[in-house]
Amino acid sequence: MSHTVAVVGxxxxxxxxxxxxxxxxxxxxxxxxxxxxxxxAGQKVTHQGKxxxxxxxxxxxxxxxxxxxxxxxxxISREWAPKAVEQGTVVVDNSSAFRYEKEIPLxxxxxxxxxxxxxxxxxxxxxxTTIIIAVGIYPLHKKAGLxxxxxxxxxxxxxxxxxxxxxxxxxxxxVLDGKSVKPGVFPxxxxxxxxxxxDVFVEDDFTKEEMKVTWESRKxxxxxxxxxxxxxxxxxxxxxxxxxVFLEFERPITPAEAREVLKSAPGVKLVDDPKEKLYPTPLxxxxxxxxxxxxxxxxKTVQHGxxxxxxxxxxxxxxxxNAVQIAELLLKKNR
Amino acid sequence: MSHTVAVVGxxxxxxxxxxxxxxxxxxxxxxxxxxxxxxxAGQKVTHQGKxxxxxxxxxxxxxxxxxxxxxxxxxISREWAPKAVEQGTVVVDNSSAFRYEKEIPLxxxxxxxxxxxxxxxxxxxxxxTTIIIAVGIYPLHKKAGLxxxxxxxxxxxxxxxxxxxxxxxxxxxxVLDGKSVKPGVFPxxxxxxxxxxxDVFVEDDFTKEEMKVTWESRKxxxxxxxxxxxxxxxxxxxxxxxxxVFLEFERPITPAEAREVLKSAPGVKLVDDPKEKLYPTPLxxxxxxxxxxxxxxxxKTVQHGxxxxxxxxxxxxxxxxNAVQIAELLLKKNR
Numbered sequence: 001m002s003h004t005v006a007v008v009g010x011x012x013x014x015x016x017x018x019x020x021x022x023x024x025x026x027x028x029x030x031x032x033x034x035x036x037x038x039x040x041a042g043q044k045v046t047h048q049g050k051x052x053x054x055x056x057x058x059x060x061x062x063x064x065x066x067x068x069x070x071x072x073x074x075x076i077s078r079e080w081a082p083k084a085v086e087q088g089t090v091v092v093d094n095s096s097a098f099r100y101e102k103e104i105p106l107x108x109x110x111x112x113x114x115x116x117x118x119x120x121x122x123x124x125x126x127x128x129t130t131i132i133i134a135v136g137i138y139p140l141h142k143k144a145g146l147x148x149x150x151x152x153x154x155x156x157x158x159x160x161x162x163x164x165x166x167x168x169x170x171x172x173x174x175v176l177d178g179k180s181v182k183p184g185v186f187p188x189x190x191x192x193x194x195x196x197x198x199d200v201f202v203e204d205d206f207t208k209e210e211m212k213v214t215w216e217s218r219k220x221x222x223x224x225x226x227x228x229x230x231x232x233x234x235x236x237x238x239x240x241x242x243x244x245v246f247l248e249f250e251r252p253i254t255p256a257e258a259r260e261v262l263k264s265a266p267g268v269k270l271v272d273d274p275k276e277k278l279y280p281t282p283l284x285x286x287x288x289x290x291x292x293x294x295x296x297x298x299x300k301t302v303q304h305g306x307x308x309x310x311x312x313x314x315x316x317x318x319x320x321x322n323a324v325q326i327a328e329l330l331l332k333k334n335r
Numbered sequence: 336m337s338h339t340v341a342v343v344g345x346x347x348x349x350x351x352x353x354x355x356x357x358x359x360x361x362x363x364x365x366x367x368x369x370x371x372x373x374x375x376a377g378q379k380v381t382h383q384g385k386x387x388x389x390x391x392x393x394x395x396x397x398x399x400x401x402x403x404x405x406x407x408x409x410x411i412s413r414e415w416a417p418k419a420v421e422q423g424t425v426v427v428d429n430s431s432a433f434r435y436e437k438e439i440p441l442x443x444x445x446x447x448x449x450x451x452x453x454x455x456x457x458x459x460x461x462x463x464t465t466i467i468i469a470v471g472i473y474p475l476h477k478k479a480g481l482x483x484x485x486x487x488x489x490x491x492x493x494x495x496x497x498x499x500x501x502x503x504x505x506x507x508x509x510v511l512d513g514k515s516v517k518p519g520v521f522p523x524x525x526x527x528x529x530x531x532x533x534d535v536f537v538e539d540d541f542t543k544e545e546m547k548v549t550w551e552s553r554k555x556x557x558x559x560x561x562x563x564x565x566x567x568x569x570x571x572x573x574x575x576x577x578x579x580v581f582l583e584f585e586r587p588i589t590p591a592e593a594r595e596v597l598k599s600a601p602g603v604k605l606v607d608d609p610k611e612k613l614y615p616t617p618l619x620x621x622x623x624x625x626x627x628x629x630x631x632x633x634x635k636t637v638q639h640g641x642x643x644x645x646x647x648x649x650x651x652x653x654x655x656x657n658a659v660q661i662a663e664l665l666l667k668k669n670r
Binding site for chain 1: 483485487489503504507508511522523524527528529530531532536539540541542562563564566568570571572573577579581590609610612614615616617618629630631632633634635636637640642644
């Protein structure tokens with residue numbers, strides 16, 4: 001049976017990682033189509049021994065494509081995803097374009113796989129920070145019932161794309177060389193600095209990034225009334241996001257019970273032996289599909305509280321892996 | 336009137352900053368004595384046009400010293416501060432050696448200046464992260480009554496001393512050059528990485544750094560029952576600590592009211608105009624005595640909640656400035 005996969009935004013940081021995930025996970029495509037901006041069209045990309053030519057998006061370009069993984073920004077998704085659907089393609093969209101539409105499923109396969117099958121052509125891939133936090137806390141929710149989530153994030157440059165990662169490298173070298181630096185992709189200096197400003201400012205002076213964690217956690221976990229408050233901070237790390245998360249539950253849960261639950265939770269790796277210097281870090285999470293969870297402590301300042309620290313590769317589980325996992329779900333269902 | 340000041344640990348990052356603070360604040364000493372480890376003894380240090388010779392600590396060395404600012408680690412303080420007191424010196428100690436002793440005042444001049452006058456020879460300077468958070472939240476406490484503080488910190492290399500700052504610089508260059516790196520001062524790689532591990536692990540798997548924020552906030556603010564929970568994280572920033580802080584109050588307080596209070600609060604600079612990209616960052620806080628407070632938002636997930644972001648120069652207000660301010664308090668009292 002023929003099965004054609006397309007990657008839209010293949011020259012970006014997430015697009016590149018999507019190719020890696022397709023290969024590593026032996027995703028069974030028979031043909032691969034690679035799309036990017038007109039500027040990148042014509043470039044050759046070698047993947048699993050075959051050479052592909054990057055194409056620009058054009059009317060009719062999705063003909064024969066079974067699944068398209070979009071990661072080229074919200075405006076490209078808004079314009080081209082509906083066109084792909086018209087041509088019979090199922091779109092897994094990594095942008096925020098469709099995440100908050102009621103009829104469009106927002107899926108983390110470890111949490112709400114069944115939602116993927118209710119799609120009408122488009123399935124949204126959640127925000128990277130939200131995926132990483134949600135995968136870490138959902139098993140604890142099932143055990144003790146989540147009431148409130150307080151999160152402070154430590155988000156890597158990769159979340160702002162390949163150019164942002166390059167800006168961090170270049171700027172860092174400039175600072176080390178005593179040169180003056182000028183922000184480009186980022187709103188202010190990222191080298192040896194950090195700032196609580198990711199995405200635009202929306203309601204009550206929260207950023208959209210901060211609100212995404214609230215909106216998307218509720219939708220993915222099916223908890224429309226869940227209390228979630230976040231401060232989202234960009235840090236001078238290349239890839240992999242971290243978060244300090246403070247949880248309040250309906251029922252008692254000890255750190256030992258939390259560890260027991262997380263040990264066997266899908267998509268989670270328990271890394272919690274502080275005396276051996278084992279705890280989640282972005283470097284440890286980089287290149288891994290699992291979300292690392294550790295530093296599990298009782299939070300006695302509140303009833304049934306836990307404090308944890310999570311880290312996950314933003315480009316992998318936070319984006320590419322999750323998208324490919326969704327495509328795999330659909331494929332299994334169709335068999 | 337003669338007034339001799341000593342700096343113990345003068346070759347360290349905080350010791351150096353103490354000299355800068357004494358000069359900038361025109362602290363009126365008539366003589367200055369500089370102490371460091373035997374390895375550094377004999378070094379010449381020029382300060383305000385005069386040259387001083389660094390001395391090793393030795394029996395009787397504090398004779399004639401009115402005030403000694405200690406910043407050479409807890410074990411040096413434990414051994415030498417009592418000896419200095421015996422010789423009539425008042426010690427302002429930046430280490431954690433005496434902070435939790437009931438009879439020893441722990442002072443932030445903007446919060447509990449009166450406590451400084453109850454000393455029996457030693458006054459403790461609080462932990463840097465605690466000072467920065469406490470200065471930012473105490474004015475809000477006076478307005479609305481603090482009930483609970485949840486903090487996630489972003490702590491600079493400077494908190495681990497001058498060698499740690501050098502390790503961040505050196506390691507970062509090694510990573511940029513594609514070389515392999517080996518942790519030295521830090522427990523794991525700091526370049527383009529971060530880790531939730533500062534100081535040793537103590538009760539319930541919290542670090543001592545995390546517990547310091549609880550223990551010291553309570554003592555400084557005179558709120559023995561205050562609920563405080565912290566996750567302390569080291570980030571690849573050279574100097575100035577930041578924290579995402581989530582506050583719960585007894586009484587209602589709006590972001591507008593919080594801004595009004597903070598505008599005129601001592602030691603605080605309100606930096607809260609996100610649409611103009613104005614919010615606290617470590618780079619903005621570096622070299623300043625004020626603690627920057629911003630990103631003030633209503634936290635509607637809890638009754639009377641606020642979310643804020645603070646940044647303060649760890650070497651200045653977090654250490655050297657606060658110590659010199661304490662010495663100034665004593666001097667005023669004696670006049």
